[in-house]
Amino acid sequence: MxxxxxxxxxxxTNDDGxxxxxxxxxxxxxxxxxxxxxxxxxxxxxxxxxSLTLTRPLRFIRVGDxxxxxxxxxxxxxxxxxxxxxxxxxKPDIVLSGVNKGSNMGEDITYSGTASAAMEAALHGVPSxxxxxxxxxxxxHSFVYDFDVARHVAAxxxxxxxxxxxxxxxxxxxxxxxxxxxxxxxxxxRVTRAGYRHYGNDAHMHRxxxxxxxxxxxxxxxxxxxxxxGDKSYMNDFDAIKEGFVSISPIKLDMTAHEELDTLRGWIGxxxxx
Numbered sequence: 001m002x003x004x005x006x007x008x009x010x011x012x013t014n015d016d017g018x019x020x021x022x023x024x025x026x027x028x029x030x031x032x033x034x035x036x037x038x039x040x041x042x043x044x045x046x047x048x049x050x051s052l053t054l055t056r057p058l059r060f061i062r063v064g065d066x067x068x069x070x071x072x073x074x075x076x077x078x079x080x081x082x083x084x085x086x087x088x089x090x091k092p093d094i095v096l097s098g099v100n101k102g103s104n105m106g107e108d109i110t111y112s113g114t115a116s117a118a119m120e121a122a123l124h125g126v127p128s129x130x131x132x133x134x135x136x137x138x139x140x141h142s143f144v145y146d147f148d149v150a151r152h153v154a155a156x157x158x159x160x161x162x163x164x165x166x167x168x169x170x171x172x173x174x175x176x177x178x179x180x181x182x183x184x185x186x187x188x189x190r191v192t193r194a195g196y197r198h199y200g201n202d203a204h205m206h207r208x209x210x211x212x213x214x215x216x217x218x219x220x221x222x223x224x225x226x227x228x229x230g231d232k233s234y235m236n237d238f239d240a241i242k243e244g245f246v247s248i249s250p251i252k253l254d255m256t257a258h259e260e261l262d263t264l265r266g267w268i269g270x271x272x273x274x
Contacts, residue, residue: 008034009092015113018069022099025147050116075117095121098131105237118173127166195236
């Protein structure tokens with residue numbers, strides 16, 4: 001895509017690593033819209049949250065034309081360093097993260113490296129979208145998903161942003177989840193609220209040959225409830241996915257519970273601590 005003779009600049013990252021088929025599908029889906037640069041972690045960084053690497057140096061490793069892996073970097077590292085080195089002559093027009101293999105709905109957003117890369121871009125004033133592909137767990141350590149619908153969704157949404165501007169305000173990003181459906185089953189979009197994810201405590205203890213204990217954290221079942229105080233005119237993201245719609249949630253970085261400020265001030269009162 002060109003506007004006034006200027007090619008749009010698109011930065012793509014993920015948290016599944018530079019070889020992920022979701023990352024490559026996303027790049028292919030939007031390549032006709034502008035110049036694509038990929039900076040992705042060298043290894044999987046799922047559930048790393050919004051972490052930056054401050055205790056060791058980081059190194060770009062060239063994989064292909066405008067395609068780099070960041071040696072042991074996080075998704076937030078990828079965006080931060082790309083904006084401060086590769087894009088020294090001006091910010092990209094949009095940052096895309098994904099397509100993640102697995103959903104990022106409800107409070108998963110706080111764990112998600114996929115969402116956190118979009119957060120990092122939002123902090124730097126760059127429009128950003130996090131894409132996640134929901135999968136169906138077959139129960140035998142295998143999963144069902146593909147990226148055909150995700151490709152269509154990414155091309156459509158990114159095209160709209162590049163043509164018409166970002167639809168939400170500063171320090172906000174779009175969190176997009178795609179259900180497990182075929183292209184012919186695509187029902188459209190729903191603008192959604194984040195639902196309440198229910199978490200268990202699934203940790204599996206094993207012993208190595210020396211008898212020492214170690215643990216693997218297990219996957220939580222996809223269970224949820226609706227936000228008790230949410231605007232009922234909008235579905236939550238889990239329900240939208242369950243009904244076969246693509247979920248689009250506007251996410252803001254301000255996590256202050258504004259409605260609790262007066263309550264907290266009354267609780268503290270005029271007293272002094274100690």
